[in-house]
């Protein structure tokens with residue numbers, strides 16, 4: 001009988017992260033929180049936080065919408081620890097116990113960080129991202145939640161980092177002509193994810209955003225499209241035709257512990 005290995009992160013997994021890199025320190029803090037999360041979430045949150053960190057100087061404010069346990073914001077704060085920016089607002093309509101456990105654990109590992117972090121219980125539709133120098137982000141925003149997140153960024157003149165999830169023509173909150181265009185693309189053989197995300201890209205560009213679509217490595221998560229967008233000087237254009245949306249190649253993963261390789 002094969003040995004059963006838990007796919008959930010255990011406190012004892014801290015033994016895999018004994019180094020002094022920022023990834024090791026953050027992984028230990030995550031393990032110490034005793035959060036019952038799938039191991040792959042450690043890798044996907046770290047990879048996305050690293051991508052965001054490597055792209056640009058930290059903004060004044062990050063609003064992590066649909067943040068769940070909020071790990072992404074803690075990773076981003078840790079990566080930006082040498083800077084006085086950003087302040088992170090984790091927003092979710094429900095704050096799970098795991099969010100408090102992560103706050104305690106990251107506060108112990110990085111005492112300066114909790115002062116820069118707030119958890120706000122609110123609906124994504126009520127996010128007001130106006131005020132300048134703000135990044136709205138969401139990892140695995142299910143269905144039409146992705147469209148609420150896009151509208152929060154567009155309405156606030158903020159930058160965006162979005163990993164859409166649970167693609168569905170039924171739940172997407174798009175204009176009817178965009179839904180119709182996505183449906184046509186699917187009928188023409190396109191994948192549902194790319195058809196809907198293609199319309200999201202077109203909508204963002206129409207609103208004057210400059211979009212850069214990339215991917216998280218597929219071995220971390222199959223729902224791996226990452227839409228980066230920022231208010232730009234490009235002339236807004238209107239289109240609903242499907243276009244290829246991907247530019248840059250995916251980044252490499254931080255090496256997971258060898259015992260995990262078959263689990264991610």
Ligand SMILES: C[S@@+](CC[C@H](N)C(=O)[O-])C[C@H]1O[C@@H](n2cnc3c(N)ncnc32)[C@H](O)[C@@H]1O
Pocket residue numbers: 041065066067068069070091092093094122123124125138139140141142145
């Ligand atoms: C799939 S989870 C993603 C959590 C986290 N970003 C992650 O990747 O681990 C989706 C989250 O969206 C939250 N959510 C769903 N609808 C929401 C809404 N309208 N406003 C705010 N949060 C919402 C849920 O409570 C849940 O925590």
